[in-house]
Amino acid sequence: MRREAAPRPAPARPAPLRAVLLLIALFALVLGVVQLVVGAAPGVPEWVIPVFTLLFWTWAVAGLAAWWRRPTSFLGALLLLGSLAMFAAGVGNLGHPVLEAIAAMFATTLLAVTVHLLLAFPSGRLRGRVPVVTVVLGYVNSIVLQAPLFLLPPDEETLLGVVSTMQSLLGLVVVVAAAVLLVGRLRTADPRNRRVLLPLDLYGILAVLLIPVSGSLLPLLGADPVGVVAAQLAITGGIPIAFLIGVLAGGFSPTVEADALSSWLGVAGSPRSAVEQALARSLGDDSLRVSYWSEAQGVFVDASGAELEEAPGARLREEVRVESRLVGAIDYDGRMVADTEAVRRAGRVLALALDRERLTAELSASNAELGLSRVRLVEAADRERSRIARDLHDGLQVQLVLLALEAQQLAHADGTTAATAAAATGLRRRIDEAAADLRHLVHEVLPSGLIERGLTAAAEDLIDRLDIPATLDSDVDDAALPAATARTAYLIVAESLSNAVKHAGARSVAVRLRQRSGVLEITVGDNGAGGARIAEGGGLKGLADRVDALGGSFELTSAPGAGTRLRAELPCGS
Template identity: 45%
Template sequence: MDGDVGAAVHPLDRPVLHAAGDGQTAPGPFATRGRGVTRSRSLRHAVVQLACVAILLGAVELAAVAAGPAPIWMNVLVTLTAAAFVGAGALAWLRRPSSDIGAVLTAGGFVWLAADFGNATAPALVAIATITATVPLAVIVHLLVSFPSGRLTGRGARVLVGVAYLTCLVLQAPLYLFADAPAPYDTLQVAVRPELVSIGGWAQNVVGMAVMAVTAWLLVGRLRAATPPQRRVLAPLYAYSTAAVLLVPLSAIVVAPALGWNPTTLYAVQVAGIGLVPIAFVWSLLRGGFARTAELEELGAWLGVEERGHAALRRALAETLGDPTLQLVFWLPDRGYVDAAGTVAAATPVAGAHRGVSEIELAGARVGAITYDRASLDDPALVATAGRVVAIAVDRERLTAELLANQEALHRSRQRIVEAGDRERRRIERNLHDGAQQRMMTVAMGLRLTEAHLSGADPAAGRLLAAAASDLEGAMRELRELARGLHPSLLADTGLAGSLESLAERSAVPVHLSVRLAADLPQAAQIGAYYVVAEALTNAARHSGATRLEVRAATRGRLLHVEVVDDGVGGAAPAPGSGLEGLADRVDALGGRLRITSPAGAGTALVAELPCG
């Protein structure tokens, strides 16, 4: 066809792709519908792989068209446009995986790469590019009608987009089937019929304008139904994208002839105008307001699949609302706002210049709050909507936080009881040592002195005094052992290592002791470890029939690990009221764990882990 017909026919009728004035059509993007994208871990890898494929194809495309008729800067411009589509699509896909907009944008990028193959010299590549020459306009219509979900809802939307693709594919056919084009642009030519080229171009323009008119009518209706924050997102997007579509035919029919543009300038303006469209779409998609409606729908569906923990819930809210700094706290009437562990929040959520707060209510009762960055989310109504979506899940997590808070309070209470008991034992031990033991020692010394004084004059009285002194010294030893059982005073003098050595030396069963301890162990952990070893040695001597004991105490990270193993008969169990049961209670009150393994005939292993940091 001649240059005038080619210029008037449709967007991207770029004579620049061949000799000046031959009026041949050249390529444009190809679009395919993206499938639903899940929140799987493989999504990021898939998007990265698509981006790598796009980079590779871009390099191949530049190499293939390097010897073609178009200037290199034109090929680079088309490649950059393809990169804009693929990059915007990848970002949208990752940030809004529930929306198919990312898939459509990414597919549009691959189409742009195919479009520039019209500048190559291989007939097959030129044929592909020529067939898809005007598909970019259908892609933009598709994006406009399906934004923000990327899905065509309703029969009218599907018909409108279908007609747009038919216009760009079917009505484009006469322009390459019947045009008088030189090689290699005549690969698809079946006859030279200029009148059919003219009719096809006229029909394509008329139907294309009708499609844009219906699209504009649909978009105006959506703007009227939108809220003010939504209009701030949609209005500039609709206006620019529609203008970019209309720019292509109008620039060829009206602007270029009026300004005297040559085909190269015309094509450059068309490509540059469309090249900014993906940026406009991804910018709108990532903004607050209407752009996240589909994400909120997916959030509700995601919550319905299974129960989610606090970390997953906060992360889902942050991804849905596009604010990585978002925080989720829970409301307990008697404690205020707490975190997932039931710990009182560092600061009560208060709205300010940079942070917003949206309270979450369920059945009229406050259950939590969302704090967010006002710069990332400028629509409080959207955050409130998200709060309503997750209210039930938040209430469940609130109850969990309350349970954890109660458990922590119970743990602290039990720990205070243990510490109070230790203090009382220490007081009694000190009183016994400083009071009763000292007086008994004085009496024993007096008896020994009296015995020595009377032994010559009255041997019988001397023997009685000696027996009384011996009994008193035995009572003192028993009292000393009682005091040591009440509280290990050696801990204050020699530390845990020295106290364990003393226990090993006094044990009735030979003990092999291994100690590797940090220097700054908490007193509560040392006392707990001492009682674990003392009780285990006592039980082994009384009940196990063991011939050898292994005692190991070591600091492992933030835990004090204590292990006592014997080669006795086994079968040990913490029966109600037994020393092992009391020991288990003490270890548990300190926030530790006690495990007893004692199979019959295979000895006993007692392992305690006590927090020490």
């Protein structure tokens, strides 16, 4: 029966935020239109102003999208700051001296903002001393070292040259450090988060390396100053586009407030995985994992009861408690979720649900352990069968053979009377019958064919001994079957054939053995009287319990007059 998923409550944005974003959008639109209306100064190519305006709007749209989807993140502000830097750089082409001074002042600010944006993505905050120092040096290079270049008089050529050299060297250090940090972040990122980081990080690595070197490299390749500016603008404009690709692809998930999360988690009928999924979407970390505290084991476990180890590296763990009692934890990537208080709030919302799921996880662990113990019991019983069969074969059967030889020698010894010889011959015959019965018993306990030649050969032996027509269709790799699986499959075939002949009066029977995807499928069908059932204490009941202990399935279809079909599946993976 298919259950339709209940609609998820959409995260509501407060009215003030919508108003602020609308005002910013209108302001950016007006600034861009004004820039287009004023137009380029004499000597400036006509395409320059429209390109600067388009890039300014692109950065602004990306900033508004980031602010909308993650109101508590600093990324939106960074992107909007980048749009202002782009606008400031563009107004220098309008021909006014004041605007030219503003453009000169903010000529390299966009590079510092780009480095800050790349290293802070996607959480919006810098983590670690090296990223913080890199960003600070970027702003020092773009603001502090840029100021003397437009404040000092032109005749201070020596000082201007020293400052320009320092700025170039420091800029090179900043962009190389940023590229190294981005490569390291991609290498250590969780695979589920790498798809979020990949578009912006890959493009960012190329951008921060190409922007500063293009001014020196492109002239060597024959590009004029206008071509250099066009190339730098194209590279810079790709930063917000790469960010928008990540947003539109769904990786940069919107965050929700605690009340919306509470409504989401409270949807009736939600599966257990929906709790983890809701948290991952609300906090923007697809690798987020919910674990439960097992008091019996003294460790954190997953929903199935398997023990979880604390992940190394940038992953953090926020413990969840009901009053003072530990019930679970939220494991998340600190590079994806910067606001630890948001994780704590989510944990408080989730506490009661986690406590309930903790008990479920402990029950799952107990069930798993029970299943393993049942498998161990089956394997122990099979080992005991093997021991008994070996003892009977190597001990009692050998003794019977020796007794039969002694009886034969007694019957043919010199001086033996006719009566004694007849008695010895009769004794030999009874010993032979007892040995035959013993061999039959050993075969029932542990068929030699099953041990020596595998399941298919053992099933063939069973079919060959039948008095009715029978077929066997098998594609089993006997070498790959676990001993418990092969033994159980043999018992199913043997019991089914015995019931078909002795009880159902079948005229024919068909056996099929199929091995696929780690499962052994056994099907036995006959055209007998039908009406078989799994009765308590019967052979089929014992087989059904054995199959269940191994984690398989057992199905019997037997309508009166319509024959019997038994189908079982057993795990046979490594």
